[in-house]
Amino acid sequence: MTSAAAAPQALTEVLRAGGGSVAERVDRALALLLEQLGMQVSYVSVFRGDDRVVTHSRSVPHGPVLPAGTAHPVAETLCHLVATGRLEPLVADARRHPLIASHPHTGAFGIRGYASVPLRLGGRVAGAVCVASTAPAPGLGARDENILRAVAGHVADLLGDVRDTEPGDPAAPPGARSLATADLEAVTRPLLRLMQQATGLEATYLTLHDEATDELVVTYADETADLGFAEGTSVSWPASLCRRTIGGGGACVTDVQERWADCAVARQAGVNTWVSVPVRDHEGRLIGTLCGGSRADVPLDGRAESVVRGVAGLIAEQLAREAAHLAATSRARDLQQRVEILRDSAERDPLTGLANRAGITRWMTAALPRLRGDDRTLMVAFLDLDGFKPVNDTYGHAVGDEVLRLFGERLQAVGRAEDLRGRLGGDEFVIAAVLPAAADRHGWASRVRGITDVLLGDIRVTASLGVAAVTDPATDIGDLIHRADEAMYRDKQQRHALPAPC
The missing domain is CATH 3.30.450.40 (GAF domain)
Structure with a gap:
C-alpha cells in the first residue's frame, strides 16, 4: 500500500x-x-x-x-x-x-x-x-x-x-x-469581515436605501475603529460619502478630506479613505451600498476593488434570493420593514420605550416644516425629575430605573398618538406637539403639568417643567430645547428656592 x-x-x-x-x-x-x-x-x-x-x-x-x-x-x-x-x-x-x-x-x-x-x-x-x-x-x-x-x-x-x-x-x-435559512445577516457579516481583511480598511458596512426618505441606513457593520456609523445610523443619500464616491465613477477615494472639504459627513467621521459600490437588484435599481473607510490613507489596488465588487454581487444575490423566497412580499416592502425595525431600535430608549435623543431630533426635524402657514405652533415641554439622585443613592439603580420607567408610562398617557414623548438622557424628558391656531396652548401645558409626579411604594418623585413655543419653521432645534430647559430651571427655582446657575 x-x-x-x-x-x-x-x-x-x-x-x-x-x-x-x-x-x-x-x-x-x-x-x-x-x-x-x-x-x-x-x-x-x-x-x-x-x-x-x-x-x-x-x-x-x-x-x-x-x-x-x-x-x-x-x-x-x-x-x-x-x-x-x-x-x-x-x-x-x-x-x-x-x-x-x-x-x-x-x-x-x-x-x-x-x-x-x-x-x-x-x-x-x-x-x-x-x-x-x-x-x-x-x-x-x-x-x-x-x-x-x-x-x-x-x-x-x-x-x-x-x-x-x-x-x-x-x-x-x-x-x-x-x-430562507441563508438569511441576509448570516451571509453579510462574514463577507464584511472578509472585505475588511482584504482591503485593510478600519470599518466596512452594508447600507440599505430607504426610498421613502432617500436615506442610507447602516444595516450591518464590522468595525475595528469607530467612524460614527453604528448599525441603525441613517445618512441622507445626496449628502453621503457613498453618493459622492459612486457619482464620481469610481469605487475608491484616498484623499477624502482634501477632495471633499465641503462634506460635513466626511469631516465628522474624520475619514480620509472611502470605498463604496452600489448594490442593485436585477432591474438595476439601487438597493443600498457596500462601503468602508479609514481615517488613515489606505492604498487600494485593483484587486481590492475587485473584492469589494465581488462581495457586493454576492450580497445582491442573497437579497434577490430572500425576495424570491418571500414571494408574497414585495422587495420594497421587505426592505422597508428592515429599515423601519433598525431605525426604531436606533431611535428608542430601551428603558422607557420613549424616543431617545436621536428620535427626538428626527421628530422635531419633521415637525418644524409643518409650521408653514395656518398659524401652527410647536410646543415643547422639558421635564426634569426633582431629587432623583437621592433615590438612586438610597434605594439603588434598579429602583431608580423603575421610577424612570413609570414616569415614561405617565408621559405616554398625555396628548395624541402623533405627539413626541422622549427621554433626553438621565432624568430629563421631553414632550412636544404641533398645535393648530385654535388650540389652547395654556391648556396643553396644564395637562402636561398634571402628570409631573410618580409614586413607587413610599417613594414620590416630582418633576420641574419648562415650556417653549415657536411658530418659525427655521428655528434651531438645539436652541428650542435650550429655551425649554431654561424655563424648566426657572420653575425649579420657584418651587424649590434653588440658587440661580452661574
Missing part, C-alpha cells in the same frame, strides 16, 4: 471512531481536513435545483468564513467546475490559473489555494467537499486529494441518500432545507 493511500485510510478510521450527532461528526471531519491539508476554510455543499447551498462549514481562527446556508447559482461555483471535469481537484494558486483567475468567487473570497472533490449521495453527484485558503498552496499533491476524497466518502456516509429529501424534512442537511 502506498503512503498516499495509507494516510486517508488511517484518517477514515479516526473519523469513524468518534461519536456524536451528524452535525458534530461532519464538523470534526472538516476540522481534521483543515489540519491535514493546512488550509483555512473547509465546507460541505449540496446541489439543490439550480443552487449550491453550503450545509456545513469550518474555519481556522481569523480565517475566511463561508456560513452554513450560503447559496449561489451552482453553475457559477468553482466546485461545479470540478464536478463537471472542467477544473482539476487541486489548485495551488487560483490567481495564476488560466481558467479561474478572473472567476468572481476567486476575487470575492480572495481564494488562492483551493481543492474540491464531488460529494456522491445515492450514486450521484449531489454536492462537493471543498477547502480553500487566501494563501497559495504549492504543496498540494496526491496525498491531499486522497485525504479529501476519504473525508468526502465519510461525509456521504453520514448524510446518507438525500435524493428524496424535501425542504422542511428533518432529515435534510442543515442549510439544504430552504434558501
